[in-house]
Amino acid sequence: MASISSEQRELLIEMFSNIKLSIVTLYEWNNEVTDFNELLCSSSGMKTLSADCMLIQAIGEEIKKIDKYTQGDLLPMRPEIPWKQVKGMRDHIAHGYFDINVDFVEDVIRNNLKPLENAIDFFIEHLKNTNLN
Numbered sequence: 001m002a003s004i005s006s007e008q009r010e011l012l013i014e015m016f017s018n019i020k021l022s023i024v025t026l027y028e029w030n031n032e033v034t035d036f037n038e039l040l041c042s043s044s045g046m047k048t049l050s051a052d053c054m055l056i057q058a059i060g061e062e063i064k065k066i067d068k069y070t071q072g073d074l075l076p077m078r079p080e081i082p083w084k085q086v087k088g089m090r091d092h093i094a095h096g097y098f099d100i101n102v103d104f105v106e107d108v109i110r111n112n113l114k115p116l117e118n119a120i121d122f123f124i125e126h127l128k129n130t131n132l133n
Helices: 006-030 036-041 043-069 083-094 102-128
Strands: none
Touching (some): 006 043, 006 102, 036 043, 036 102, 043 083
């Protein structure tokens, strides 16, 4: 990625930090969930599921903004992450909320957050060490 201004760097670090916080929050909210289908059986479970969806949607939206802001130059540094699908999580939830499959949410939380978190940590460190204009 080309040199960036200190303002651009700080904005990107903030955006990635927001994603990191969302990931950590998803872990915290779901650390005791053994069967995501049980979330459908109670009011508090449904609130957790709805909140999970909101954070997953926010992560996808923030990744879209980062990709647009960096003109697609930053995310390819971590090709192991399926960025198109990460951005698509937002669309999946935003455009089909009443059709959300609890298995989709569980898969994201159990299987996809850790690699994404590792990539986010990488980008934060990378940006902290990026040359400025």
